[in-house]
Amino acid sequence: MKRIQITMVLLIASIFTAGIHAEPARSSSADAKRNPLSGAKLWTENCGNCHNLRNPAGYSDAQWDVAVLHMRIRANLTAEESRAILDFLKAAN
Amino acid sequence: MKPLAMGLGLTALVGAAYLPAANAQNDGEYVSREEYEKLKRDFERMKAMLEQMEKRLASQPETGASQEEVATVRKELKQVKKEAAEAKKQAKAAMPGIRKFLLTGYGFAGFSSSDLNDSSFNVGFNPIFLWKLNDQIFFEGEAEFELEDGETNVSLEFAQLSYLFNDYLTFGAGKFLNPTNYFIERLHPAWINKLPDQPLSISDANRIQAKAVLGAQVRGGIPLRIIGLERGRLGYAVYVANGPEMNDDGSLDFKNYGGFNSSKTVGGRIGFVPLPGFEVGYSFEVGRARDPYSSSKLDFTTHVIDANYVHIYRAIRGRIDLRAQWAWRNMDNSTGLGFDNEVSGGYGQIAYRPSLAQLKWIMDLEGVFRFDRQNQPNRSSFYDENRYTIGMNYYFNPTTLFKFAYEFDDRQGAKDNDTLLFQIATGF
Structure with a gap:
């Protein structure tokens, strides 16, 4: 049992390491530096972290208002992240 | 003129x-x-x-x-x-008016055939109702319709009223998905879960944590910019809910919706998102379970760690999706059980989708592998179990997919139960 626990801890640690290791490629993005709160970028990075991205045209502005608030609460998104995502979705639908 | x-x-x-x-x-x-x-x-x-x-x-x-x-x-x-x-x-x-409403949710149909059980089709329908009453007040509710024993069972998955105090703090009350159980809160809907069933530690008969709880919570997301970091986010959730009751076999019955245990469980999770697509979290739960063998209460403490990483690598022309969650629970001994009632378990999962491939039908494929482990108390009626699941998915669109999976089961002290699973699921 101890061995399994150690294996799982190592697995989680390896995911952490993979995440740290992959960052330099992303942080070099000029776009990210120029506009860290780009709605489109935040949409793919946060919403796409759990599920495939829905077509922005699938919902009206009013419906995105509701959906984004729902996900802000569920995924503990920051208020400014959710506002930027909402602005993007309203512009793209 | x-x-x-x-x-x-x-x-x-x-x-x-x-x-x-x-x-x-x-x-x-x-x-x-x-x-x-x-x-x-x-x-x-x-x-x-x-x-x-x-x-x-x-x-x-x-x-x-x-x-x-x-x-x-x-x-x-x-x-x-x-x-x-x-x-x-x-x-x-x-115009929707001031109160905005959205009907969303998911549905699925599946088939399973295993060594120990009769093969069977199954189906489920989970509509989710969302109301934004204004910028501060939000209600969400999910109903679950399932066929079981020849009847349609309807249950309330969650029903929560939230009030957003400010950018960093939201208060919610009602029945809500357990915020200390990442898989349940974020990944369990059939159109999101990459395999047709849930990990052992999440859905087993002697599961470690509750899927949903009845109580109140505060939660929110804090940008790490406020402490001087360039990016990142800290998510938190703290809840208090009705406490569980221990069953005769030592498992916990978390469905305390009638107040059979006046003790409350307190739990919380901190999720650290230092980079896009990467989150690591720690959760705890402490409470007192009612002991069926005596009038006393049994203290228990649960710890959970989880890690999640999703990234598109151009070198392998696709997206890697890594998930891991491990939980362990310590509990006071009950005089009626005769064993230390400690359980632990979790899963690790990797999925790869060639999303940058040239051919569309290849882009829409996804391979999945999951390892499950559940450690049960010695001398209890439960058995330790390892499970290895391989799966292949095909996405018809971003929210509709067909899943195929085969589970290689390895039970210690009991007959293995290898299982073949199919499922088609859609999110709407």
Whole structure:
């Protein structure tokens, strides 16, 4: 049992390491530096972290208002992240 | 326009001046002094209005427009007014009002065949109702319809009213998904879960944590910029909920919706998101379970760690999705059980989707592997179990997929139960 626990801890640690290791490629993005709160970028990075991205045209502005608030609460998104995502979705639908 | 306006003005003036006199003649009587004075005042007033109108018309520039052109413009103006009124009517009909509503959710149908159970089809339908009453008040509720034992069972998955105090703190009360169980809160819907079933530690008979709890919580997301970091986020959730009851076999019954245990469970999770697509979290739960063998309560503490990483690598032309969650629970000994009631378990999962491939049908494929482990108390009626699941998915669209999976089961002290699973799921 101890061995399994150690294996799982190592697995989680390896995911952490993979995440740290992959960052330099992303942080070099000029776009990210120029506009860290780009709605489109935040949409793919946060919403796409759990599920495939829905077509922005699938919902009206009013419906995105509701959906984004729902996900802000569920995924503990920051208020400014959710506002930027909402602005993007309203512009793209 | 000028001749027409003048004509109308004159007609009105003459009409106004002439009509009372005609009435008087019809009566066959002379007008009185008072009536004369009134008519005189009316006349003077109408005369002043006419002079005013003439001055206004004189001050307007000559357009040189013909009668036909004026008529055409008026006709077009009338049409524009009509269309504007219609557009306004349509826009109003489409406006949701202040209270905004969204019906979303998911449904699935599947088939399973295992060594120890009869093969069977299964189906489920989970509508989710969301209301945004205003910028601060939000309600969410999910119903679950499932076929079980020849009947349709309906249950309330969650129903929570939230109030957003500010950008960093939201209060919620009701029945809500356990915020310390990442898989349940974020990944369990059938169109999101990459395999047809859930990990052992999440759905096993002696599961470690509750899927949903009845109580209240505070939660939110804090940008790490406020402590000087360039990016990142800290998510948190703390809840208090009805405590569980221990069953005769040592497992916990978390469905305390009637208050059979007055002790409350307190739990919380901190999720650290230092980079996009990467989150690591730690959760805890402490509480007191009712002991069926005595009048006492049994203290328990649960710890959970989870890690999640999603990234597109151009080198392998696709997306890697890594998930891991491990939980362990310590609990006071019950005199009636005769064993240390400690459980632990979790899963690790990797999925790869060649999302940057050239061919669309290859882009829509996804391979999945999951390892499950559940450690049960020694000498209990439960058994330790390892499970290895391989799966292949095909996405018809971003929220609709077909899943195929095969589970290689390895139970210690019990017969293995290898299982073949199919499922089609959609999120709407």
